Amino acid sequence: MPNWTRLAQASLFASTVFLVACSSISDVEMMQSKNYSYRVKSLVMHFTAVNYQESVDALVAEGNVSSHYLIPKADDPSYPYRVPKVFQLVDENQRAWHAGISYWQGRSGLNDHSIGIEIVNTPSCQEDWPVDASAQAVIPEIMGAEKNRDLCVFPEFEEKQIQLLIKLSKEILARNPDIEPTAVIGHSDIAPARKNDPGPKFPWYRLYKEGIGAWYENDSLMHHWLAFNQTSPSLGLIQKALGTYGYDIVATGRMDQQTIDTLSAFQMHFVPWQVTGELNNQTAAAVFALLEKYFPTSYVQLNNIYQSEVLTAQMKQPQRIDLVQQYQLSKVFPDPAYQTPNEVRNRDLFKAYKGRGELIIETDGAKSADIFINGQKLGLDEFKQLQANKVSIHKRTVDGLNSLRVANIQPQGATIKVSIPYPTLADDVKPYEPLFQKVDRLINDKVKNGFPGATLAVVHKGKIIKRSSYGYAKKYIANGDLLTQTSQIEDKQLEAQRMTPEHMFDLYSNTQVFATSLAIMQLVSDGTIDLYKPLQYYIPEYRGSGREVIRVKDLLAQASGYADTLELYRPDNKYGEYFYSQNKIKTSRLLLTALPFDSFAGSTQQYSETNFMLLGLLVERVSGMPLDEYSQDKIYSPLGLKHTSFNPLKAGFSKDDFAATEVFGNTLPSNADFPNIRRNVLQGEVADEKAFYSMQGVSGHAGLFSNIDDLAILSQTLLNGGGYGDVKLFSQATMSQFLSPAGQSSSIGLGWKLANSDANKGLFSSYASASAYGHEDAAGTAVVIDPTLDLAIILLTNKQHSKVNIVEEGAVTAADSFETGKFGSVMSMIYEALIEFEAQNQLQHGN
Incomplete structure (x- = not known):
């Protein structure tokens, strides 16, 4: 059919419709229903954020936004008229595109049922990071109204503008009686996540006094x-x-x-x-x-x-x-749940070490009782009433599990409560010094050949049997020169700083286990967190793109599907400038709402720092405390730890208290360059860029500092099953959950690395039992905990504080090639020394 024929038919059809419509109108009789309301429900105020001419370009030209009215500013150079007047851009009965994604009083999409007034006003805003590149495409002419700007200066509105606005608003309200006072609102009210117009200088109270809006x-x-x-x-x-x-x-x-x-x-x-x-x-x-x-x-x-x-x-x-003391065993005898004495329930097990231990007896009317430890009766005096009776049991305890039995409580009907604290550490280094000479020779030899320094602690059967330091805490200055007698800084001769056991270390990714994992273990144990609930259950904004199915367990097991690296601190990160952030609030928002996945959840177990960054946010959300405060208040302080902290330089420590790390700050590889890059020797500042820049030093994946003494206590807490002295962090049952294989890999638990496969032999050595667990970081810190041998090994090195070699893959530190920095050799020697020592003892005694 020819085009002219189609056009003719279309014209005829349109004419027919028109005639029918016209003829039918005369037949309609109005019968007013009482059940109706007006279409317009709200009046929305805006500022344009740009001058008059740019406002007209944005609001009138096709393809942009619009508004019903525009009120200019008289002193605007781009305004062509002498006297300001109101311009109507869209008829009130028509839909203007001024509100965007919006909500107010149960209604969304306010373009459909609101009138918008744009007022020319130009705030000046300055960010501490560049405007997101992805946002530039969104109506760049009026971007000044967008949020997430750190510093904005809002100018006053002109008096003539306000007079015109008052007159116009009164007329609009008269024509649209369904606009309630509480429905006279600003753009920021209906889109608070995106907008800040009309700003804090808008005269809401003056409008209210004129009968416009609420107050x-x-x-x-x-x-x-x-x-x-x-x-x-x-x-x-x-x-x-x-x-x-x-x-x-x-x-x-x-x-x-x-x-x-x-x-x-x-x-x-x-x-x-x-x-x-x-x-x-x-x-x-x-x-x-x-x-x-x-x-x-x-x-x-x-x-x-x-x-x-x-x-x-x-x-x-x-x-x-008051803080309630929580012991490893705290039990009432006879068991109040049973009416008659029960021989099965008058006994229990507890952990202790030979020659150590005490129990605490509290009475409710009891004057005496027979108490047996490992079958041997304690010689007890008559109980002191209304106070705790502390009794030493050191003559009857053995290494490992011990039995407790209670009988013959007098008088009948009385009860006693028996509590036994968790074991604490004792120092016993001297007798074991000959055992570890091989280890000392290995590390000292590497120090002579350029390895910077290390500290080492070994915990065995409730004792610290080795506590040593090697090499230097700091030996280089920022230009890479050695700190020697020949180095001159401000005419002062400086020497390299010797390492001591007290020096604190940047734990790098060991933060994941000794801060975040411990915190979540505690929160799981007390019922605050359920491992099998999705993260969104605790953080509602974590949704979209499949986030709803990611469980807490998936993050701990490295099975979330996030990529292994994350460089949000760089404008040129792989996700684009939109994801650039050196601000914890923005970083947290990106992590929770925007960061894309690399693979499907559960499809693989791939290490990703993102998992523990999110878990750190989870701890903060459910506890209502920053991660550093929670860890300090709920874990480190109760255990009496004095040298474990995030941002330690802000906690009263000096740089000399720390083993130095990167010599050239964050400038490696050699082509590294980004805003605020550090070029100094790092000492007491977290080296990890994501933690330092994007999370202000406190993150679930990095940022924690500690020394071998505090880590020895934390390790013993874990060997005890979750407590130390009269402090209980979590239950043995919770520990079992975290230390079991999670997902497809038998070498990955919940947060912890496991020794029951060949995958982690480089950390655990071939001697570790199948129950061993721990964590290491490629930057030089490692902890191995082996419940079967009642053993913990803590090796902290500052291997990053060494010369730099340029290789094909990039820049690496010279210390990367040393055995001390690879952990396995040191771990093997310690295991070997202890196993051979125990074997020789048994052979000598004919066992």
């Missing part, structure tokens, strides 16, 4: 502020209150990014003198005062919840919460 009553604000100063409302309650008012916020009870964004938007609107994104009592009072005025029914419900929180806080206030 709280001062008396109500003061009333709630005074109440909240006595008992602050919970974060979860304020999240619910903000959601009730209209914001798109999920009540997570956590200070997550959505909450920071929403609080910032609310503060720009109602508390513009205090825009921090943080929850304070003034902001909370403003939320409640608004609800009391505009949503009284919901206010009553939320206020009742608050009163319940006040009552709960008052009930807890008089109580003093």
Whole structure:
């Protein structure tokens, strides 16, 4: 059919439709229903962030955005008229594209049912990282309204602009009576994660005084502020209150990014003198005062919840919460669950070492009892009432498992509670010195040939039987010259610093086990974390692209599907400039919402730092504490550790307390260059770039510093089954979960490396038992723990603090070639020495 024929037919069809439509209109009779409402439900205020001409280009030209009205600025050089006036760009009955992805009071996509007013105003913003490249394509003419800018200067709106805005807004509200006062809002209110317009200088209160929009009553604000100063409302309650008012916020009870964004938007609107994104009592009072005025029914419900929180806080206030001592064994005899004495339940097992140990007896009316350790009765005096009776059992204990039995409690009907602390370490180095001469010769020989330094501790059967240091804590200056008598810095002669057992080391990826894994083991043991729940259960924003199926267990088992390397601290990282971050908040957001996977979850077990970066965020989210604070308060301080810390230079230590690492900072390989790159010798600063730059020194994968003494205590805690002295970190059952093969590989547990395959022989040596576990880092630190032999070996080296060799693959340190830095030889020699020592003892005694 020819084109002209089609055109003719189309024209005839259109004419027919038109005639039918016209003829039918005259037959329609209006019968007004009472069940209707107006289409427009909200009025949204914006600033353009650019001048008049750029605003017109963006709002009028095809292919960009739009708005219903534009109010210019008189002193704008690009404005061609003498007197400012209002321009209508889109009819109010038509849909303008001004709101984008948005939400308010149960409605999403506000373009469909709102009127937008754009006001020319140009804030000046400066970021501490470049604008994300991927965002440049999104209407670059009005990018000034985008969020995530660290410093913005917001200019005042012109008086004539405000007068025009007031007149226009009143007319709009008269034409659209369904716009409630609480529905006169800013772009930042309906899209708090993306937008900050119309900014904190927008005159919301002045508009309210003209009958436009909402504001709280001062008396109500003061009333709630005074109440909240006595008992602050919970974060979860304020999240619910903000959601009730209209914001798109999920009540997570956590200070997550959505909450920071929403609080910032609310503060720009109602508390513009205090825009921090943080929850304070003034902001909370403003939320409640608004609800009391505009949503009284919901206010009553939320206020009742608050009163319940006040009552709960008052009930807890008089109580003093003391730390409860938790021992490896703490049991009441006879068992109160049974009415009659039960011979099966009057006994138990505990771990101890020969010649050591005590038990603590607390009584409830009992004056005496027969207590047997390994079948031998203790000679006990009559019990002292109302206090703990400490009894030494050192004459009856043996290495390993010991038996406890309780009988003949007098008088009948009385009970006693028997508690036995976990074993603690004793020093016994001197008798074992001859055993390790071979190890000493090996390490000292490598030091003579250029290996920088090391410290070594061996824990065996509850004793530290070796505690040694070798070489130098620091021997190079930043230009690569040796610190010798010939080195001159500011006319002062400097010598290399000798290594001591007290020196602290950058643990690199051993942070994963001695900070993050221990924290999660503790949180699993107390029921806070379930290994089989998805990460999204604890961190709701971790979703999309398959994130919903990633379990906590998958991250611990290196089975999440993330790539092995992550260089977000570099603008030229492999994911693009959008993923560049030297800011922990931004890095966390990228990790949780944007970082792509490298493979399917569970398809392979591939080591990735991302897994433990996410696990560190998990600890922070569920505990409500930064990872460094949690580790310090819940693990290191209770154990009495004094030399284990993140960001230790901020914790009172000096650089001389640390073994130095990279000589040239982060400049290797030789072509490395990125913003804020370090070129100095690193000492007391975490070397890992991701931890230092992207996470401000505190990350789940790196950042922890410690020494052999503190790691010996942590190792003994693990050998004890989760406790040390009167401190219990986690249960033996939890340890069993973490130390069993996870996934396809028998060499990977949950966080820990396992010795029950050939894959990790370079760490464990051929002598390690199948129950051994531990971790090592290629930068020079390693720990092996072997429950079968009741043994722990801690080898800390600063092998990165050495000369640099340029090879085809790039730059490597000279110490990489030394056996000391490969761990296996040292581990083998220590195992061999102990195994041969035990064998000779048995042969000599005819066993």
